[in-house]
Every structure is written in structure tokens, then in C-alpha cells.
Amino acid sequence: MVTASPLTLGVVGGGQLGRMLAEAASPLGVELVVLDPTPDCPASLVARDQIVGDFDDEEAIRELAERSDALTFEIELADPDVLEAVGEEYDVPVHPDPATLRTIQDKLVQKRALQDRGIPVPDFRPVDSREDLLEAGEEFGYPMMLKARRGGYDGRGNVPVEDEDDVDNALSQVSGELMVEEFVPFERELSVIAVKGDDEVATFPVGENVHEEEILRQTVVPARTSDEVRERAEDVAREVLSALSGRGTYGIELFEGEDGDISVNEIAPRPHNSGHYTIEGALTSQFEQHARGVLGYPLGATDLRGPVVSSNILGDVDEPETAALSGVEGVLSSDGAAFHWYGKRQVRPLRKMGHVTLVGDDLDADDESTLTDLLEEARELTDSLTFQ
Known part of the structure; x- marks a missing residue:
């Protein structure tokens, strides 16, 4: 039974996702305590409190559990074994399930779990040696994608292997346990923000992700593709959710192949950068949905x-340097532009420091010209911003 009694959600991670989660949870009467190793982390300014500690610090996670009605995480560096043990010890629910985090943390394990459920993924294989990578080249052909199994994000840890002569160079750029995937010639990358509730599932409309230098630059919603492709993408996202345990928001990245087929690229068991548009663009944001899902509340509407x-x-x-953002006044003066600043103290090359959102008036999902105009305007606004 859902009541209006104040609840505390403990979150491992206090970056921008934790910050926006705190903003979304507050109107529900839910306060956040975040655990993060960086003092005065971005979420600390809007959460009730911060515990300073590493993401896998067992004593810090114990303190977090003592102060919380439920636990979640906004970063995959959380330790699933510690979360599972502490959750059981303190009888505090942890969502998504630590078993899901354990699966997703290792890209090879993740892909095997999806493949075992019949969910479409690119062909892949583990790489334990140079010979393994050469054999994969014979099997998949070139180019192919070499990936670190753990820890990569925003393209980090992913290296294309262009041909046989590029094998040694690719291996020199990644470390740790490795895997390789066939290269998927895709029309566009799609994403579906999907949510598991207590006994319900919800998906937001399919988004189209625009990348440059392996970094997500813009997300366009609805994706500029056919109704059939969007429907198939949502179906696959629901299949993914059925393969994972635990409530909350999941970011599911997909490839739309040249023939319109859909395959899964990667999964994030948390709110995702490609879902930030939901704050202004949907009836319920991905962050409010995460709080609702983790706490067992009914899910909100996902309409645009x-x-x-x-x-x-x-x-x-x-x-890396400490720098101020210039040009904000121009963004704030633009009709309908929503400006979000993450509160990070240090600027680094291509580090995500904030985002800008534009919402159009026309709900006609087939009007690509409206989306293209919005995309161009959004690019111009963010291009006008610079750090000084």
C-alpha cells in the first residue's frame, strides 16, 4: 500500500543522475541520501544528505541502508555482492536486483544472458589472446568491435578493429577481460527507456541517438524511423525487461539495421542519458519513474x-580545468528551451556538464521536419555555450 509518509531512498552514486533523481523524487515526498566518493558531489546540493565513501565501501553502504527505506544505484560501479548482503542484513529492498547489476557489469555475461533468452544481439565471442581476435576476424570479417568487458562507457573501452593489420594496435588500447562483436552496419542507434514496476511494465517512446566521437550528442524523440521499426524496438525492450529482475528504470540501447531489424547494443540498469528528454518532454520523467518503480509505487504515464x-x-x-560556462543567458532567452546544469566543479574534455531540451507543439510523430528543426535549434543552443 502506498502512503504519503515520508520515505528515504538510498542511492549509490551522486552524479548528475542522482541529482535529477533527487529533484524528481522530492514532489513524491521521497528524500534521497547519496553515497559518493567525491565530497559535494552534484547530487549533494539537492539530496537530503551525502555519505562520502567509495561505491563498494561496505561500511558506507551499511550506513546508507540504516538510513533508507530502499536502496538503488545510479552507477554500475556499485558492488552487487555488497548490496545484496547489506540489503538482506538490514531487510532493505534493493532495486534493480543486484543479480541484474552483476549480469550487466560484464558485457560478455550480458550478451550471453540476452542470447539465451532469444533476444537479438550482434554476434560476439570472448577474447583471451591475440589468436582469439584473429579467429574472430576470420569468422565475423572486418571491421569488428573490440570491447572491454567491464567499466567502459561513452565509447571508452570500445575500439574498432579495421583489418588484420590493426589487431595489435586495437589490443594495445584496451585492457582487462575482453570480448569482440561483429560490426553492425546500422541505419541509426535507437534507445528505449523502459521501467519495471511492482507488477507492471512501461516504455517511453523510442528515441534516436545522435553520436559524434562515440559520445551521445542529441536524442530525438520520436525516432525518425518507421512505425514498424519503433514498434519492434519497444517489443525488444520489453523482452529485455523480461530477462532482468528488479524494479526501476532501464536504458536500452538498440541498433536499427539496414533491413529494419533490431538488435540490442547495451543496457543500463538505471536512468540513462538518452532519457533526459523525459523531464520536460513526457508526462512522467524517467527519474520519477525510477523512484516510483524502486519504491513499488504505481508507474506514471509515458506519453510525450x-x-x-x-x-x-x-x-x-x-x-581538465575549473572553468565557467559562457553563453547561458542566450539559452535562457530562447523561448521554450530548458537548461539543466549538473553542478560539476571540474570540466574535462567531452565531459557531460549539462543538457538543453526543446519540446515542440506538434504531436504528429510522422512530421520529421519538426524534429529536424528542433534538432538544429538544440545544436545551435549548445554550440553557443563554451567554457572559459
Whole structure:
């Protein structure tokens, strides 16, 4: 039974996702305590409190559990074994399930779990040696994608292997346990923000992700593709949710192949950068949905308010530094533009520092010209921002 009694949600991670989660949870009467190793982390300014500690610090997670009605995480560096043990010890629910986090943390394990459920994924194989990578080249052909099994994000840990002569160079750029995937010639990358509740599932409209230098720049919603492709993408996303345990929001990245087929690229067991558009662009944001899902509340509506584009504000410096963002006044003066600043103290090259969202008036999902205009305007707004 859901009541209006104040609840505390404990979150491992206090970056921008934790910050936006705290903003969304507050109107529900839910307060956040975050655990993060960085003092005064981005979420600390809007959460009730911060525990300073590493993401796998068992004593810190014990303190978090003592102060919380439920536990979740906004970063995959959380330790699933510690979360599972502490949750059981303190009888505090942990969502998504630590078993799901354990599966997703290792890209090879993740792909095997999806493949075992019949969910479409690119062909893949583990790489334990140079010979393994050469054999994969014979099997998949070139180019193919070499990936670190753990820890990579925003393209980090992913290296294309162009041909046989490129094998040694690719291996020199990644470390740890490795895997390789066939290269998928895709029309576009799609994403579905999907949510598991207590006994219900919800999906937001399919988004189209625009990348440059392996970094997500913009998300366009609805994706500029056919109704059939969007329907298939949502179906696959629901299949993914059925293969994972635990409530909350999941970001599911997909490839739309040249023939319109859908395959799964990667999964995030948390709110995702490609879902930031939901704050202004949907009836319920992905962050409110995460709080609702984790706490067992009914899920909110996922309808769009209008066609929408979100555009990331990225660090444009050459070296890490403390810098101020210039040009904000122009964004704030733009009709309908929503500006989000993450509160990070240090700017790094291509670091995500904030985002801008534009929502159109026309709900006609087939009007690509409206989406293209919004995309161009969003790009111009974020391009006008610079760090000084």
C-alpha cells in the first residue's frame, strides 16, 4: 500500500543522475541520501544528505541502508555482492536486483544472458589472446568491435578493429577481460527507456541517438524511423525487461539495421542519458519513474507532451580545468528551451556538464521536419555555450 509518509531512498552514486533523481523524487515526498566518493558531489546540493565513501565501501553502504527505506544505484560501479548482503542484513529492498547489476557489469555475461533468452544481439565471442581476435576476424570479417568487458562507457573501452593489420594496435588500447562483436552496419542507434514496476511494465517512446566521437550528442524523440521499426524496438525492450529482475528504470540501447531489424547494443540498469528528454518532454520523467518503480509505487504515464530533442553540454576544453560556462543567458532567452546544469566543479574534455531540451507543439510523430528543426535549434543552443 502506498502512503504519503515520508520515505528515504538510498542511492549509490551522486552524479548528475542522482541529482535529477533527487529533484524528481522530492514532489513524491521521497528524500534521497547519496553515497559518493567525491565530497559535494552534484547530487549533494539537492539530496537530503551525502555519505562520502567509495561505491563498494561496505561500511558506507551499511550506513546508507540504516538510513533508507530502499536502496538503488545510479552507477554500475556499485558492488552487487555488497548490496545484496547489506540489503538482506538490514531487510532493505534493493532495486534493480543486484543479480541484474552483476549480469550487466560484464558485457560478455550480458550478451550471453540476452542470447539465451532469444533476444537479438550482434554476434560476439570472448577474447583471451591475440589468436582469439584473429579467429574472430576470420569468422565475423572486418571491421569488428573490440570491447572491454567491464567499466567502459561513452565509447571508452570500445575500439574498432579495421583489418588484420590493426589487431595489435586495437589490443594495445584496451585492457582487462575482453570480448569482440561483429560490426553492425546500422541505419541509426535507437534507445528505449523502459521501467519495471511492482507488477507492471512501461516504455517511453523510442528515441534516436545522435553520436559524434562515440559520445551521445542529441536524442530525438520520436525516432525518425518507421512505425514498424519503433514498434519492434519497444517489443525488444520489453523482452529485455523480461530477462532482468528488479524494479526501476532501464536504458536500452538498440541498433536499427539496414533491413529494419533490431538488435540490442547495451543496457543500463538505471536512468540513462538518452532519457533526459523525459523531464520536460513526457508526462512522467524517467527519474520519477525510477523512484516510483524502486519504491513499488504505481508507474506514471509515458506519453510525450510533444516532439522533443535533448542536447548534451560537453566540456570543450583540452585539459581538465575549473572553468565557467559562457553563453547561458542566450539559452535562457530562447523561448521554450530548458537548461539543466549538473553542478560539476571540474570540466574535462567531452565531459557531460549539462543538457538543453526543446519540446515542440506538434504531436504528429510522422512530421520529421519538426524534429529536424528542433534538432538544429538544440545544436545551435549548445554550440553557443563554451567554457572559459
